[in-house]
Amino acid sequence: MGTMAWADGDAQPLVLAQAVSADAQISRNAAPDRGAVTNLPLPRYVSLKGSEGNARRGPSLSHRIDWVFRHAGMPLRVVAEFGHWRRVEDRDGAGGWVHYALLSGVRTALIETDMAALHSRPDENAEVVARAEAGAIVRLGECNPNWCRVTGGGQRGWISKADIWGVDADELRD
CATH class of the missing domain: 2.30.30.40 (SH3 Domains)
Incomplete structure (x- = not known):
């Protein structure tokens, strides 16, 4: 389908540990069917606001980019929340952490x-x-x-x- 591009670079063990820590905190703080930050249902669908969005290994700008979504309006499923970050996946299950400002509530x-x-x-x-x-x-x-x-x-x-x-x-x- 050509909706993603692979980003080069190796993950550092510390970065991976931070991502695991964020995932563990999310599961401890939220009801299984509600987001810890927004209290909206999980999973839920959103769309990509602009024509490009970086999906990162963890919920911060210091984490490496694993995928780049390249289609405005692309539907994505939010599966977790952490601060201003949403863990999303596309129809193939590929994705990562995306800043909430790159997402729209418009359903596609x-x-x-x-x-x-x-x-x-x-x-x-x-x-x-x-x-x-x-x-x-x-x-x-x-x-x-x-x-x-x-x-x-x-x-x-x-x-x-x-x-x-x-x-x-x-x-x-x-």
């Missing part, structure tokens, strides 16, 4: 099925109004148990949850 989704059908209504038999290529990023709207309304590329329609990443199977949105 990634099309996973090539030429996925967007329907006029949340019904498999409804008219197909557009098709979306795998890897396209769309804005997420309303979701019912099986379908989500999405917009992107000047098109809008309903898509099966099975065809996108960025929303949980049991998630409902108004």
Whole structure:
């Protein structure tokens, strides 16, 4: 998909120990389903605010960069919090610690099925109004148990949850 670039450099044992310490502190201070800093649900989905975001090995600028996310609006799953840092992962599970200022609460989704059908209504038999290529990023709207309304590329329609990443199977949105 080409959404990340590997950063060179070796981790120092001290840096790794600091990251482990942050992870241990997070799990001690937070309820398992709530962030220690925001008290928002974990995991939850956010999107990349700008066109580039560094994912670091630990929650500070002194930690090495492991990944660089390179697509504005890319959906990411927040799995942990520490101060101003959020531990995120993409649909492949790759990621790291990203400063919260690089993230947006705007919900997006990634099309996973090539030429996925967007329907006029949340019904498999409804008219197909557009098709979306795998890897396209769309804005997420309303979701019912099986379908989500999405917009992107000047098109809008309903898509099966099975065809996108960025929303949980049991998630409902108004």
